[in-house]
Amino acid sequence: MGPLVSQHTVLFVDDEVNILKSLQRLLRHDGWNVVTAGRASEALEQLDRQPAQVVVTDQRMPEMSGVDLLSAIRAKHPDMVRMMLTGYTEMNVAVEAINRGEIYRLITKPWNDEELRATLRQAFDHYDLKCEIKRLNQVTREQNFKLQDMNRNLEGKVRERTKQLDLKHQELRRAYVQTIAALAEAVDAKDTYTRGHSERVGVYASKLARELSLPKEVIERVYIAGLLHDVGKIGVRDAVITKPARLNDEEYEEIKLHPEIGARILEPVDFLRDIVPCVRHHHEWYDGSEMGYPEGLRGDRIPLPSRVILVSDTVEAMSSDRPYRKGLPMEAVLSELSKYSGSQFDPKCADGMLRLLDREGDAFIKRDQKFDIYEFIEG
Ligand SMILES: [Fe+2]
Ligand SMILES: [Fe+2]
Incomplete structure (x- = not known):
């Protein structure tokens, strides 16, 4: 026999001493630890002292029957493999x-000796x-617990990290x-x-964007494009x-280049990619007429932020003083x-814009208003 991790023990219970002796003799070379008990109570004591993996009992014994003994063992040692060694007359009980x-x-x-050996071997197996x-179930359960734990921790860490990144991202923006x-x-x-013109156009445009119930990210885009429209x-x-004074034709053609120049300035900045078309088209006319520039785009072909900015730009320009005139009144x-x-x-x-001006009146174009775009978007 090779070395055993733990010695296999079988307990035989029979009130006939000769049977116990012959069983012990029969199995003395099989590498198993063979213990015996002559009565049920002795068997139970024996198991308390020394555990066995397999118990084999006779049915008909004084004090307690084999079936009752096995029930008692089952209650105390549920893993133990229980078998009966019984004569033909007690067969019915055993089968039941x-x-x-x-x-x-x-x-x-x-x-039959060989059959008995084979059955014992199977019982130990x-x-x-x-x-x-x-054991594997236990390991699996423990692993699952550990995994669940790790997952919980991981989720927490990911959430925390994401929050930090969002904050950083927001700070950066x-x-x-x-x-x-x-x-x-x-x-x-x-x-x-024109001092303050761009900032005011950005503010007016973002207010108009909110009035039009545009999504947050579009309001932000409108604001930034408004700030930059004349860059x-x-x-x-x-x-x-x-x-x-009023510009002559040649000077007007030169001024008309500013949306294109602005777009070219902003193009290389990755962060401003969405802003570029909004700046390029902030002087297009909605009807697509050639009054608009640089491309004469029409209607929805003009980026929405550009259309929002054009209205806001006009309101700002009209209500501000110019070298050749004072700011125009609200009615104009x-x-x-x-x-x-x-x-x-x-x-x-x-x-x-008409709704906004109607609601807010001159307060809308008041100078030096404090404006926090993010408070505005989120508030
Ligand atoms: Fe402009
Ligand atoms: Fe402008």
């Missing part, structure tokens, strides 16, 4: 016990297999927007009369920009919006 699941197998007296299944605002301010500063004026001569602004709704302006945008 098998059918009730009380015992694993039946061996008849007189027994059965026991070992049950133990192994139990705000920093970008500030940089953009500074850039736009530098453009406006070329001309004392291309950097490429226009100061003399043209600050000319304190309102009638201009109505007059050009459908030709220059998208009617939806013009109507939205």
